[in-house]
Amino acid sequence: MKVGYLGPKSSFTFQAANELFEENKLIPFASIPLTIEHLENKTVDFAVVPIENSLEGSVHATVDYLFDQPTITVKEEIILPIRQQLLGTEAVKQPQKILSHPQALAQTKQYLKKYYPEVPLEAVSSTTFAAQYLAEHPKEKALAIASEKAAKEYHLKILASDIQDHTTNQTRFWVLSLDKKQQIASDLEDKKVTLFIILPANLPGALHQVLSAFAWRKIDLSKIESRPLKTYLGEYFFIVDIVLDENKALIKNAIAEIEALHAKVQWVGTYPINKFT
Amino acid sequence: MKVGYLGPKSSFTFQAANELFEENKLIPFASIPLTIEHLENKTVDFAVVPIENSLEGSVHATVDYLFDQPTITVKEEIILPIRQQLLGTEAVKQPQKILSHPQALAQTKQYLKKYYPEVPLEAVSSTTFAAQYLAEHPKEKALAIASEKAAKEYHLKILASDIQDHTTNQTRFWVLSLDKKQQIASDLEDKKVTLFIILPANLPGALHQVLSAFAWRKIDLSKIESRPLKTYLGEYFFIVDIVLDENKALIKNAIAEIEALHAKVQWVGTYPINKFT
Known part of the structure; x- marks a missing residue:
């Protein structure tokens, strides 16, 4: 088994990868796109990349790559404190x-x-x-x-030591893999789901309607963020994170309802959270 | 009158600033924070900085600075095509x-x-x-x-010529000033409003409630995006853009309703859009 990660060795991504994989399995790459490309080409079995920092926000290189390559899925999330x-x-x-x-x-x-x-x-x-x-x-x-x-x-x-301005500086990393079908079908217990949602163009209040599909089912979103669709200024897709609990049976109904509104839903991954302190 | 902008001369921000101000009024600064700092210190009367690109998304340095300094307001928006x-x-x-x-x-x-x-x-x-x-x-x-x-x-x-991958590559720039009270009280005709909204912590469905306050008044949001609050991973504020039309009388009611939900609303600016092609 080989695991690619955003290098170099001793990077925070190395530390995240090393929490779940042995050091002798890890191969560093020079950039996020290069790391994920090696997963796509199957020269590695998993790719570990940062997805969000509590101060700087989402890592756009990761988000935008996954939006363009819907075959890739998220297997695990790793949360690490960042100490400078x-x-x-x-x-x-x-x-x-x-x-x-x-x-x-x-x-x-x-x-x-x-x-x-x-x-x-x-x-x-x-x-x-x-x-x-x-x-x-x-x-x-x-x-x-x-x-x-x-x-x-x-x-x-x-x-x-520990000179970062905020003591709560944390980064989320994702372990990516290609076994998407298996991930979607996997047990949802104690897991998180990430979706990308593209709203129908120029439909006023569409985001509100999409959120209603979650809200009336009492499905809480732990995150919602927009990224440009790279078409026109003002056109976005939305990244939605859902922490699963007793609502999990309702997720698929919510997605069906959203798709009936002519929004497009891309299931990015279903994954457990590994939090280190 | 002096106008600071994100330099150097011949930058895209220079071109944006030069659409509204004469060249001999323009002073370049080396970074976005430095440009806005000179506005705060009143060594310039206006500051021109990028706020969003259609491919790369929001310019976080600008968003985060304005979130921390609520005395600054947006006087004008300039939209320019970006040709490389x-x-x-x-x-x-x-x-x-x-x-x-x-x-x-x-x-x-x-x-x-x-x-x-x-x-x-x-x-x-x-x-x-x-x-x-x-x-x-x-x-x-x-x-x-x-x-x-x-x-x-x-x-x-x-x-x-014009080697950018997307022909629709555009950037939004803001002309910032310190006359916030005057801007908020100004005529809302044919203008856009930007708000920052901080949701009450850990209230499930709070974003949905906030969006409902706009949706049932048929106030369309042209943009909604989240940025980290820099407190804990998973805590965000929201950037909301509203293009004003016949709904303008209802904006203040919507904001009052949102504040009654214990969300905090920061009125960033009310400004006309200057679009160049």
């Missing part, structure tokens, strides 16, 4: 720059503003690259923001 | 790399896959920077994707 560390080869009083991925810089914005207001920030391709750069340029007075794992990997010192 | 050009100092048979902003690379993905499948793509900070780089490194066999304006600015040749 300030790393250096040694403690530096006046660093000349601080390197990290743009999302990590965004997640530590208040910390950086408080302690390093004058230091230029440099956006690089991954938090791991930032750590690697420090290890390879020990004479530059640079610091990096990256994971504890990256600190170990590149033998860097943690100068400040 | 392939630029070079001369025609190159086998370019060694193609430079552009990640969004422009995403918008021309199919074109690049068809004509330059083997050429490495390099993400840089702006389409303008890509054009500038070419002008300054004429001996490197590099190409850039940028606007027609950037081609003129840096004396580059347009090797292929």
